[in-house]
Amino acid sequence: MATEILMPALSPTMEEGTLAKWLVKEGDTVSAGDIMAEIETDKATMEFEAVDDGIVGRILVAEGTESVKVNTPIAVIIEDGESADEIEAPAAPMAVPAVEEPASAPEAVAYAAPVQPAVDRSPDYPAGTEMVSTTVRDALRDAIAEEMRADETVFIMGEEVAEYQGAYKITQGILEEFGARRVIDTPIT
Amino acid sequence: MAARRATKKQAAPKEELLKYYKDMLLIRRFEEKAGQLYGMGLIGGFCHLYIGQEAVVVGLESVAIEGDKRITTYRDHGHMLACGMDANGVMAELTGRIGGYSKGKGGSMHMFSKERDFYGGHGIVGANVPLGAGLAFSDMYKGNKNVTFTYFGDGAANQGQVYETYNMAELWKLPVIFVIENNQYAMGTSVKRATKSSSFWERGTAFSIPGEQVDGMDVLAVRAAGQKAVKHCRAGKGPYILEIMTYRYRGHSMSDPAKYRTRDEVQKIREERDAIEQVRGRLLDAGATEAELKAIDKDIKDVVNAAAEFAKESPEPDPSELWTDITVSA
Ligand SMILES: Cc1ncc(C[n+]2csc(CCOP(=O)(O)OP(=O)(O)O)c2C)c(N)n1
Ligand SMILES: [Mg+2]
Numbered sequence: 001m002a003t004e005i006l007m008p009a010l011s012p013t014m015e016e017g018t019l020a021k022w023l024v025k026e027g028d029t030v031s032a033g034d035i036m037a038e039i040e041t042d043k044a045t046m047e048f049e050a051v052d053d054g055i056v057g058r059i060l061v062a063e064g065t066e067s068v069k070v071n072t073p074i075a076v077i078i079e080d081g082e083s084a085d086e087i088e089a090p091a092a093p094m095a096v097p098a099v100e101e102p103a104s105a106p107e108a109v110a111y112a113a114p115v116q117p118a119v120d121r122s123p124d125y126p127a128g129t130e131m132v133s134t135t136v137r138d139a140l141r142d143a144i145a146e147e148m149r150a151d152e153t154v155f156i157m158g159e160e161v162a163e164y165q166g167a168y169k170i171t172q173g174i175l176e177e178f179g180a181r182r183v184i185d186t187p188i189t
Numbered sequence: 190m191a192a193r194r195a196t197k198k199q200a201a202p203k204e205e206l207l208k209y210y211k212d213m214l215l216i217r218r219f220e221e222k223a224g225q226l227y228g229m230g231l232i233g234g235f236c237h238l239y240i241g242q243e244a245v246v247v248g249l250e251s252v253a254i255e256g257d258k259r260i261t262t263y264r265d266h267g268h269m270l271a272c273g274m275d276a277n278g279v280m281a282e283l284t285g286r287i288g289g290y291s292k293g294k295g296g297s298m299h300m301f302s303k304e305r306d307f308y309g310g311h312g313i314v315g316a317n318v319p320l321g322a323g324l325a326f327s328d329m330y331k332g333n334k335n336v337t338f339t340y341f342g343d344g345a346a347n348q349g350q351v352y353e354t355y356n357m358a359e360l361w362k363l364p365v366i367f368v369i370e371n372n373q374y375a376m377g378t379s380v381k382r383a384t385k386s387s388s389f390w391e392r393g394t395a396f397s398i399p400g401e402q403v404d405g406m407d408v409l410a411v412r413a414a415g416q417k418a419v420k421h422c423r424a425g426k427g428p429y430i431l432e433i434m435t436y437r438y439r440g441h442s443m444s445d446p447a448k449y450r451t452r453d454e455v456q457k458i459r460e461e462r463d464a465i466e467q468v469r470g471r472l473l474d475a476g477a478t479e480a481e482l483k484a485i486d487k488d489i490k491d492v493v494n495a496a497a498e499f500a501k502e503s504p505e506p507d508p509s510e511l512w513t514d515i516t517v518s519a
Pocket of ligand 1: 159264314315342
C-alpha cells in the first residue's frame with residue numbers, strides 16, 4: 001500500500017519548515033531508520049528518518065522549498081511491485097488534528113475570584129526608546145553577549161552551553177564569538 | 190571483587206531467543222511509531238526514544254521475578270513495555286489521552302504501574318537513583334528476596350547524589366542493582382568530554398560495591414551479567430553495579446540537531462552491532478526460518494498499529510480531571 005510521508009513537526013512549536021535537502025531519490029529503497037531528508041527550522045537543521053521499509057515512489061516537495069506546513073505530504077513510499085503512477089497527487093495539506101471542545105462542561109469548582117491588585121503599567125524605560133521585535137531566546141542571547149563584550153571577566157559555564165549551542169539555543173553563536181576559555185561546557189552536576 | 194568483562198559468547202535455545210527477539214522488536218517498532226506520531230503533532234512535550242538500547246532492558250527483565258521493582262529515567266517507554274505494561278496504555282499516555290497510564294496527564298516521562306512494579310520515568314537526571322535505593326530498602330525491611338533495578342545514564346553517573354546513594358546502599362546491604370546505561374552521550378556531551386575515568390562501574394569499588402562492564406548490544410551477555418547481579422542481591426550481599434555499554438540511534442529527544450557525532454558513527458553501530466540483528470542471526474542459525482520471523486514482524490506491527498489507533502481514538506481527559514489524582518487517600 002502506498003503511504004504518504006508527511007512534513008514532520010520536529011518540535012512542539014514548529015508549524016512550518018524548509019525542506020533543505022533530500023538524501024533519497026525516486027526509486028531508492030529505504031528501510032526504517034534511514035535518513036531521508038534534512039529539514040530546517042528557525043532553530044536548527046534536523047534529519048528526518050524513514051519509519052517504514054519501502055521504495056520512494058514519488059517526491060512531492062522539491063528540496064529547497066521554504067515554508068512547508070507541518071503534515072503536508074512530501075513524498076510517497078510504495079511497496080515492492082507497486083507502481084508510483086497509481087498515486088494521485090494529494091491536493092491540500094492535511095489539517096493538524098484540531099483540539100475538540102469538550103462535550104460536557106467541567107464541573108464548576110467554587111473559587112473566590114482573585115482580587116486584582118492595582119498595577120502601575122507605565123513603562124519603566126525612557127520615552128522614545130526604539131523597540132525591536134525578537135524572541136525571548138534571542139533577547140537572552142543578545143544580553144549575554146552584550147555583557148561579555150563589555151567585560152572581559154564575564155564568562156559562562158554550564159551543561160551544553162558551548163558546543164551544543166545551548167540545550168534551548170540560548171547560547172547560539174556564543175562559543176564562536178568568545179572562544180572556549182569563556183564559554184565552558186560542564187558535566188551534569 | 191568481580192571485575193571481569195563477560196567475554197564468553199553465551200548461547201540460548203531457540204524458544205528463549207524468540208522471546209528476546211519479540212520483546213526487543215516490540216520496543217523498536219513502538220518507538221518508531223511514537224516518533225512518527227510526534228512528527229504528526231499528536232505527541233507534545235518531551236519524548237526520548239530508546240531505539241538502539243533494547244537489549245539492556247530485555248536482557249535484565251529476563252532475570253526478574255514477581256515482585257522485583259524497576260525505576261528509570263525519562264527514556265522509559267522500553268522499560269515499561271519490557272516489564273509487561275500495556276502498549277495501548279503507554280501510547281495513549283504519549284498522546285495525552287484518557288486511556289493512558291496517567292489518564293493523559295503525565296506524558297512520556299510520567300507513567301507508573303503498581304501491578305508491574307514500575308516506579309516511573311523521572312525527568313530529573315540522577316534523582317531516580319536514591320529513589321531506587323529507597324525501594325530496595327523497603328524490600329530489605331520486609332525481609333523478602335526481591336531486588337530493584339535502578340536504571341540511569343552515563344551523564345547521571347557523574348551526579349553527586351549517585352555516590353551518596355552508593356554509600357548507603359552498601360552500608361545497609363540494600364538489594365539494588367545500579368544499571369548504568371552507558372550510551373556514550375549525555376545529550377550532546379560525549380563521555381570523553383564529561384570525565385577522565387575510563388569506566389563507571391569501577392567507581393563502586395570506592396564503596397566496596399562489586400560490578401562489571403557488559404556488552405549491551407548482546408542480549409545474552411546482558412542476561413548473564415543480570416543473573417550474577419540478582420544472585421548477589423538476593424543472597425543479601427548488597428548492591429551490584431552493571432555498566433552496560435549501549436548506543437542510542439536517535440537524537441537525545443525529538444529536537445536534537447545531532448551535530449555532536451557523525452552519521453557514519455551511528456550507521457556503523459547499526460550495521461555491525463545492532464542487538465536485534467544479532468538475535469535474528471542467532472535464530473536463523475538455530476533453525477528459525479525467514480517466514481517464521483516475518484510472521485513475528487507482522488504480529489508486532491499489528492500490536493503497534495493497534496496501540497497507535499487506540500492512542501488517537503481515546504478521548505482527551507475532561508478538564509475536570511485537573512482536580513483529580515492530586516492527593517492520595519492512604
Ligand atoms: C539535574 C538535571 N540536569 C540536567 C537535566 C537536563 N538533561 C536531561 S537529560 C540530560 C542528559 C542525561 O544523559 P544520560 O544520563 O547519559 O542519559 P541518556 O539521555 O543518555 O539516556 C540532561 C543534561 C535534567 N533533566 N536534570
Ligand atoms: Mg547517556
